[in-house]
Ligand SMILES: *[C@@H]1O[C@H](CO)[C@@H](O)[C@H](O)[C@H]1NC(C)=O
C-alpha cells in the first residue's frame with residue numbers, strides 16, 4: 001500500500017478498491033481540488049453571493065463525481081470545507097449555512113427540494129448522487145436555532161456546525177455528522193454537546209464517518225474503527241489527501257501536520273482521504 005502526499009491545489013481523483021472483512025469489495029473515490037475561496041471580509045456577504053461561490057465549487061465536484069461513477073466507484077468522498085473554504089468568522093460563515101435535518105426523516109432533496117426550507121446545496125449534492133447512482137460524502141455547514149431555554153445557546157441564537165453529509169445512490173440523506181473535535185482556528189463553528197457515532201449502511205458494507213482533526217481523538221474516530229469495527233471515512237482538509245487505502249498503525253508517531261496522518265486498525269480499514 002502506498003502512502004503519498006499530494007500537492008495542494010492539484011485536482012486529484014483517486015480510486016481504490018477496498019476489501020472490508022466479510023463485506024464485498026467496493027471502490028471508493030477520493031477527490032481533492034483547489035477550493036474557490038471567498039474574499040476575506042468582516043461583513044457577511046449576501047446569501048446569493050455565498051450560493052454562487054458554493055455552486056462554483058460544486059460544479060468542480062460534479063465533474064469528479066461523474067468521472068468516479070463512470071469508473072465504477074460506489075462512493076466518492078469530497079474534502080472538508082471543500083464547498084466554501086475556511087476563511088470565516090462566525091458571522092461571515094452564516095450565509096453559507098443550511099439547515100440539515102436528521103437523516104431519519106427519509107429525505108431525497110433532489111426530488112423534494114422544498115421539504116425543509118431553502119436548501120440548494122443539499123439539493124445539488126443529492127442530485128449528484130442520484131443522477132450518477134453513487135454515494136456522495138460531502139462537508140457543508142449546518143445551522144440550528146436555539147434560545148434562552150438552552151443555557152449554552154450562543155448570544156446570536158444559533159449553533160453552527162461543521163457537518164458531513166452522506167447521500168446514497170438514490171440521493172437520500174443517510175448520514176449527518178457534526179464534527180466533534182474542532183481544530184483551534186475553527187472559530188466559525190460550535191462544538192456539538194455530545195460526540196455522535198454516525199454510521200450508514202450500504203449494499204457494500206457499513207461505514208462510520210468523522211472529520212479531519214477528529215482522527216486524533218478516541219471519540220468518535222477510534223471508537224468507530226476499533227470498537228464498532230467499522231470502516232470509517234474521514235473527510236480531510238484540502239491539501240492533506242492520502243491514499244484511501246493507507247494503512248498505518250494507531251501508534252504511528254504523529255508528524256508536525258496533524259491532519260496528514262491517518263489511522264487504521266486491521267482488519268478494519270480507515271479510508272483516510
Ligand atoms: C472578490 O472580490 C473581487 C473584487 O471585488 C470580486 O470581483 C470577486 O467576485 C470576489 N470574489 C468572491 C468569491 O466573492
Ligand SMILES: *[C@@H]1O[C@H](CO)[C@@H](O)[C@H](O)[C@H]1NC(C)=O
Pocket residue numbers: 145146147148149
Ligand atoms: C424557544 O423557546 C420556546 C419556549 O419559550 C420553545 O417553544 C421553542 O421551541 C424554542 N426554540 C428553539 C429553537 O429552541
